[in-house]
Amino acid sequence: MQTFEEKLTAWIDGRLSGVELQRFEAELASNPEALSGKEDAHRLGDLLRKEYRAPELRNADFFNHQLLQRIAAETQHREEPVETAPAFWPLWRMAWAGGLSLIIAGVLFYAVVRPGPSPAPAAKDLLAQVLDANTADPGVTASSFQSKADSVTVLWLDGLDYIPADYVLE
Amino acid sequence: MRKNLLTALALAAALLAAAARAEDTPTVWSGLVLATNEDNPLPQELEPYKAKLEHIFGYTHFVLIGQHSEVMDEPSEHWLVPSRQFCLQAKSSHSPQGPGYLVQLRLFREEHLLVTTKVWLAPHNPLFIRGPVHGRGQLIIILLVK
Numbered sequence: 316m317q318t319f320e321e322k323l324t325a326w327i328d329g330r331l332s333g334v335e336l337q338r339f340e341a342e343l344a345s346n347p348e349a350l351s352g353k354e355d356a357h358r359l360g361d362l363l364r365k366e367y368r369a370p371e372l373r374n375a376d377f378f379n380h381q382l383l384q385r386i387a388a389e390t391q392h393r394e395e396p397v398e399t400a401p402a403f404w405p406l407w408r409m410a411w412a413g414g415l416s417l418i419i420a421g422v423l424f425y426a427v428v429r430p431g432p433s434p435a436p437a438a439k440d441l442l443a444q445v446l447d448a449n450t451a452d453p454g455v456t457a458s459s460f461q462s463k464a465d466s467v468t469v470l471w472l473d474g475l476d477y478i479p480a481d482y483v484l485e
Numbered sequence: 486m487r488k489n490l491l492t493a494l495a496l497a498a499a500l501l502a503a504a505a506r507a508e509d510t511p512t513v514w515s516g517l518v519l520a521t522n523e524d525n526p527l528p529q530e531l532e533p534y535k536a537k538l539e540h541i542f543g544y545t546h547f548v549l550i551g552q553h554s555e556v557m558d559e560p561s562e563h564w565l566v567p568s569r570q571f572c573l574q575a576k577s578s579h580s581p582q583g584p585g586y587l588v589q590l591r592l593f594r595e596e597h598l599l600v601t602t603k604v605w606l607a608p609h610n611p612l613f614i615r616g617p618v619h620g621r622g623q624l625i626i627i628l629l630v631k
Contacts, residue, residue, distance in 0.1 A: 441585060441607040443628075448602040457600055465537040470614045472600060480620025484519065484550045485569050 443468040515565040520544035521622030
């Protein structure tokens with residue numbers, strides 16, 4: 316169902332006819348402003364048509380060609396991705412630098428900060444040790460020493476009974 | 486055929502295990518040496534120790550009176566008998582501090598106890614025990630873990 320404004324616009328434009336026109340004009344009889352509004356609209360339309368004509372396009376084909384070129388250029392520009400400047404520190408470079416830094420820090424730590432345990436002596440450099448020695452005879456003494464030059468340990472017993480030369484050892 | 490192969494493999498594994506155990510089991514070599522200045526040929530067993538003996542005891546010639554090798558496969562008592570007159574009673578245990586063996590020794594001259602000592606024997610380097618003085622020189626007992 317058309318509103319009053321829609322009917323009024325159609326009446327001003329002369330698009331109402333027949334029964335509908337008669338009804339609407341009967342409705343307008345009580346609205347003198349609407350009648351004057353129709354006249355004003357017609358005068359305005361005549362004035363615009365008379366005074367403000369669109370200029371004639373002299374080279375219509377050239378104009379069309381220019382317009383289509385511009386449209387094509389704008390379309391292509393819109394489709395091409397905008398190239399952004401590469402980042403100074405992309406992700407892969409950051410990861411590589413971080414890993415390398417960790418390795419360097421670890422090497423420096425073990426080389427400088429944390430002293431390693433003193434290297435264990437080789438087995439061939441170990442000498443026997445006399446931990447304890449007790450003699451049964453109080454007249455006998457026991458002492459020990461190590462000779463690193465000869466790589467030998469000596470348990471020295473003093474005061475043992477003399478053995479004569481004719482004593483047969485076997 | 487398959488049974489024979491399995492039997493051969495099992496026997497080979499057993500022999501290898503026995504060999505490995507033998508390698509891990511220490512052997513203590515003991516020798517009774519008479520150091521003297523009398524001219525005597527040097528025994529082959531004493532060649533590694535000649536210079537050491539000369540330097541420490543001052544003698545120039547050495548006679549190997551007797552020697553004995555004992556496999557210390559158990560921590561129980563062992564007897565090292567390099568000679569009839571001198572012997573050592575030994576109880577050994579593996580040193581927790583590394584290579585070498587902790588040994589409790591008792592040195593006897595015949596039936597007389599001379600000294601009781603606790604020593605840590607290192608592989609490769611010997612322990613010399615200065616024994617009694619002899620009319621021809623000096624008696625020395627050598628102990629070595631092999």
